[in-house]
Amino acid sequence: MSGQGGKTKEAIIEAAIELFTTKGFKGTTIRDIAARAKLNPANISYYFQGKQGLLEACLVSFFEPYLTLLEEEKKKVDWEDPQVCLHRAIRKVLVFQSDNHLLTRLVWREITIDSQVSREIISSYLMKERYYLKALTSSALGENHSALPVSMMIIQLKGMLSTPFLNSQYVSEVWGMHPKDPYFIEKYYESVIDWIQAAVNVQKSALYVARRPSPVVKTV
Amino acid sequence: MSGQGGKTKEAIIEAAIELFTTKGFKGTTIRDIAARAKLNPANISYYFQGKQGLLEACLVSFFEPYLTLLEEEKKKVDWEDPQVCLHRAIRKVLVFQSDNHLLTRLVWREITIDSQVSREIISSYLMKERYYLKALTSSALGENHSALPVSMMIIQLKGMLSTPFLNSQYVSEVWGMHPKDPYFIEKYYESVIDWIQAAVNVQKSALYVARRPSPVVKTV
């Protein structure tokens, strides 16, 4: 059952990720996927109980390792330097997403669409993610939570981590490299760490009191 | 004559933005839109030559003011302090996107899907955006381009600017405020400026040479 079926299932998922990512979930037909995986369309309903189930399988195949990864680093925070843990988590996430850049783009895009996948699943995953992210960042910041709230940081952190994959074309054209390129990831990682460090410093120094030009703008 | 038709067109666009954003372009039916706008579905084809045309009208209604805004600030860069211009541009973009938060989410999500809207239109818009962003950031950085490339910065900047709207639910839950809230935008703006300032400082100081712990991680 899983001997032969495993091959088939993987072939389907692989084809699905590629097509869902480029054409969107709703824009991809079950026949497209079957054609690319060189299978009969009926197999998809057979193996995944429908198109919906296939999408959910894709999401699971992203979130499970992703959350495991975060969980691991969160656990280490108690007996290792929290900053090291945070930095390592960031690195791991970037590498993981780079290795699965299509799936990454797919996930972070499709979960912003309602009624596409059961909100319960998504909510549960995002809640866990938020928990780990919050734990990691607040540990790294130490006592200094008041000035720049952790909340703000993890939102920006999420943006930092997903941006290269959601704007892969932008990256290609502006940077000359694809987000899946290890060299790009290395450089990007450094850049994110710089931002984190600076954010920590902002908190620790008081010389930022009257720092901004604070331009007053009128908008349409 | 255009007095009546204008009302209808606007009603359609408004309904479309709401539904496209929440349910996705492909997941929204023309009847959904018509029902919400309390109109006959045929009007959509009548006014926008089909669902596709409606989506394009939405995109245009985003990109035109958005790019105009960037262009304005880019022009001022020659006789005003470039940093001030950059900061003001960021503020304006955030306010504009906040005022149009649904449309913003819609745009930055849907353009990552191929074959949904003609790539020519999108490419042209993104090229202009890139040009203005590059001009603004490199002016603001002054001579210090070498260390941290402008390329990296504008990618991160793009992420910074769109993240709150792409993850609005995240913002709500983590921050307790909706991205459309002016207070949130104000705080978020400050936070982005902090990041920008820090990035500039990074360039200006040389004491960052061997700063990072550089954790070596093995990934799956």
Place this chain on the structure above:
Amino acid sequence: MSGQGGKTKEAIIEAAIELFTTKGFKGTTIRDIAARAKLNPANISYYFQGKQGLLEACLVSFFEPYLTLLEEEKKKVDWEDPQVCLHRAIRKVLVFQSDNHLLTRLVWREITIDSQVSREIISSYLMKERYYLKALTSSALGENHSALPVSMMIIQLKGMLSTPFLNSQYVSEVWGMHPKDPYFIEKYYESVIDWIQAAVNVQKSALYVARRPSPVVKTV
């Protein structure tokens, strides 16, 4: 009312004939016609009480003069040579159809489609046509009705008269001339007359008794 409206009505009919002929009645939209006649589509419904009414107007504009023409010749049969009358009728029909070749093609095609135009109108016109054709041919044949029935002749005659217009493209390619060309009509007329003459002769001679090879064929 009829001062301005007459012009408009004629423009509509002219456009309709052209489009109905080339694209078929159902294949032509009211907007096509309006566009060609440089009018607002609503005018068509206004002047002809709908698309159906427009088609009927086209048919009437064919059958009225066509039947008048036949009627005239039929009347003369009593005090002129019946053969001369028949020949003249044929000539007139050919010339009339040549002058209105598009309309001719339209009529003889569309009336073979049910539910397109009220069968009553068509039946009435065809009944009259049949009556005149029968009267003309049987007069021309004189007493010799028995051998080759008049019925057969008028069916073939009808075919002879309409064929060049229904197969105008065929005529163009095979003969190098369009059915509207007067020279073609002249030659074609002579040819039809030859056939009529021969048919009459067939009746008058008895030497055709065992004339045909009568090949027995099996068909699929």
Place this chain on the structure above:
Amino acid sequence: MSGQGGKTKEAIIEAAIELFTTKGFKGTTIRDIAARAKLNPANISYYFQGKQGLLEACLVSFFEPYLTLLEEEKKKVDWEDPQVCLHRAIRKVLVFQSDNHLLTRLVWREITIDSQVSREIISSYLMKERYYLKALTSSALGENHSALPVSMMIIQLKGMLSTPFLNSQYVSEVWGMHPKDPYFIEKYYESVIDWIQAAVNVQKSALYVARRPSPVVKTV
């Protein structure tokens, strides 16, 4: 596997021929056809890639045997009496068309409408038909091509062959028999042969020089 599908395909074609013939291609809905064939409308797109494809399948199902038939007789012309071949071809065409009288009416009507079926297909078929017809008639006429051009004859021949089916209602009412009736076909065949024979004779005798009354008519 093709055992089941074949049945369905044939049922669709049969229903389509009936409805296309009576109501016209554009006047027939895919649902009409499905209802008559007691099938689901989707089957039509499934088997024929759309309504258009179904029409084309109908045309092919006419032209293929029709042209094969002409081709066969054309081949025999070299070692058999050409007149016999021509006569036999005529007989076969009439019988074939009689057996498929609905399809025949459909074909000869719909190909006079543009943009209904790809002109390439039609042109190719008509070109072949013209070639065979020309070969058969000119062989039968022998050396006597000058007087009555072959071109004229094949146009009239085409008319002769299709008229009873295009005007089937006319036939019914005038002749009391349906064109599908074998007895009618037999009689009609004889009549066409008479015409052919006469046409040949016209060529062979010179006494036709100043034969026609040539009535001069004035037309509107």
Place this chain on the structure above:
DNA sequence: CATGAATGAGGGTTCATTCAT
């Protein structure tokens, strides 16, 4: 008399899914 807005009915087609083989 003419027009553009607006409508409702219906048409062709697509698609996920099921089922017998």
Place this chain on the structure above:
DNA sequence: GATGAATGAACCCTCATTCAT
């Protein structure tokens, strides 16, 4: 386990027509 036939629901769109202006 795997396939092709078949289905029914739903979607986008077209179109003739009407109506207020």
